[in-house]
Amino acid sequence: MSDLSDTAQEVHDDLSEHVDATVDDVEARLEKLVTEYKVPVDEARRSVENHYLDEAGLDRDDLAGGGGNDTVEVEDVDEAEQWVDITAKVVELWEPRSDSVGQVGLLGDPTGTIKFTKWAKSDLANLEEGKTYRLGNVVTDEYEGRYSVKLNKTTTIEEVDEEFEVGDNEDEVEGALVDVQSGSGLIKRCPEEDCTRVLQNGRCNEHGEVEGEFDLRIKGVLDDGTDVHEVIFDEEATEDLTDIGLEEAKQMAKDALDTTVVADEMRAKILGKYYRVTGPTFGRYVLANETTLLDDQPDPESVLIRARSM
Amino acid sequence: MSGAPTREVARRVFAAEFNDATFTFKESDDERAPLYALLPTGERSNRVFVAGTLTETEDIGEDSEYWRGRVVDPTGTFFVYAGQYQPEAASTLRDAETPTYVAVVGKPRTFETDDGSVNVSLRPESITMVDEAVRDRWVVEAAERTLDRVEAFDEEGNEYAERARAEYGEDLSAYRQAVLDALEDFDTEADVPADA
Numbered sequence A: 001m002s003d004l005s006d007t008a009q010e011v012h013d014d015l016s017e018h019v020d021a022t023v024d025d026v027e028a029r030l031e032k033l034v035t036e037y038k039v040p041v042d043e044a045r046r047s048v049e050n051h052y053l054d055e056a057g058l059d060r061d062d063l064a065g066g067g068g069n070d071t072v073e074v075e076d077v078d079e080a081e082q083w084v085d086i087t088a089k090v091v092e093l094w095e096p097r098s099d100s101v102g103q104v105g106l107l108g109d110p111t112g113t114i115k116f117t118k119w120a121k122s123d124l125a126n127l128e129e130g131k132t133y134r135l136g137n138v139v140t141d142e143y144e145g146r147y148s149v150k151l152n153k154t155t156t157i158e159e160v161d162e163e164f165e166v167g168d169n170e171d172e173v174e175g176a177l178v179d180v181q182s183g184s185g186l187i188k189r190c191p192e193e194d195c196t197r198v199l200q201n202g203r204c205n206e207h208g209e210v211e212g213e214f215d216l217r218i219k220g221v222l223d224d225g226t227d228v229h230e231v232i233f234d235e236e237a238t239e240d241l242t243d244i245g246l247e248e249a250k251q252m253a254k255d256a257l258d259t260t261v262v263a264d265e266m267r268a269k270i271l272g273k274y275y276r277v278t279g280p281t282f283g284r285y286v287l288a289n290e291t292t293l294l295d296d297q298p299d300p301e302s303v304l305i306r307a308r309s310m
Numbered sequence B: 001m002s003g004a005p006t007r008e009v010a011r012r013v014f015a016a017e018f019n020d021a022t023f024t025f026k027e028s029d030d031e032r033a034p035l036y037a038l039l040p041t042g043e044r045s046n047r048v049f050v051a052g053t054l055t056e057t058e059d060i061g062e063d064s065e066y067w068r069g070r071v072v073d074p075t076g077t078f079f080v081y082a083g084q085y086q087p088e089a090a091s092t093l094r095d096a097e098t099p100t101y102v103a104v105v106g107k108p109r110t111f112e113t114d115d116g117s118v119n120v121s122l123r124p125e126s127i128t129m130v131d132e133a134v135r136d137r138w139v140v141e142a143a144e145r146t147l148d149r150v151e152a153f154d155e156e157g158n159e160y161a162e163r164a165r166a167e168y169g170e171d172l173s174a175y176r177q178a179v180l181d182a183l184e185d186f187d188t189e190a191d192v193p194a195d196a
């Protein structure tokens, strides 16, 4: 039964910080379940762990921080729902939009920046802007192709003394906005948890007919005459770009009894103008973080010199 | 033919060159294959982006509305045609108060006139009102892209330059001159000495 004693050793190691039990103790419990009650080893392990956790008044979540996470850099975050450790500097703190959020902002390491959210109910210490922390056991998340990390009540926060230049994982594209694609303007998203798919005629591909939630989005094309770049503007970026916010857009649609008036109005405002957009690239899209209208006077002189020298 | 088709770049080309691009072709026999105009400076163009002054609009349709707009750049005039299949562009032309600056995204199209010559026109995907800053930026950009093509014209392996040479000949001086005209015409405080 060396299998069982190995398992017992592992369980003991995982729990040792929290639980006062010997390896023999653990093995005896496992053995009883496996040999007497014919419980599969995995299930027996679960059961024994739960027993000790109950005894110590802990949740399984409290264990997750006990090591075993990958330590990642910002640029490595490319999958949602991964438990990871990360060392990063607090680049910016933002105003939380919801009471459930304790802190929200931007973390950065030498490879780039990533949004973080700390839940209010996590009861963690506040992070300070400009300080660097080692964050143990944060969970990755993704929304519209943009990754973030979430600090939860199992997260460990340790201030560290590391100096580095925060990296830039953003791309910069510019050109004339030559197209506003379908699916832009005032859209409705599926309200199901973690779905957020854009509805087509009131239907979600996954959840069928649902009562959608309004959102603003623009899928645009920037073209500099050599390359094309598809850009997604989220609600905030769309309002920046068009000066039309969600409430105004809803009112426009209500007055016209038609949501497409919003995209039409936006097209009239932005098509044919030149913009510079910075943001991370996700698949074929650049996600607009910052958008600048390029309306300064161009300088023809260098081009003129070039033309004359040919 | 697999995978999503990549979007065609909108070329920057002055009217002087655009209106000379009378040769059109497809890259495959597929009926839905994109149509390209061959630019004399040696590039294929399925789409262009133009900013200029809309000087006149006219409904030249007989049974249904068919709008023609004249969009002027420093080197010549783009003829933009929009009918029932371009309803948004047609209504923009209908409502426009000329003169006004516009930006046009569109496809080059050719048609034969009664006397047998070929005219090049622009079928708009969109027409929007813009300000002078857009127009100015476009002029400088179109100049740069034109010079890029002129420079690449003699490069080995430049397939479209070879075809342009065969279709139109190899004298590009008119297009280099168009660039000079467009830029010298430029109304800036930083006046460039006329040393050329």
Ligand SMILES: [Zn+2]
Binding pocket: A190, A191, A192, A195, A196, A197, A204, A205, A206, A207, A208
């Ligand atoms: Zn859904």
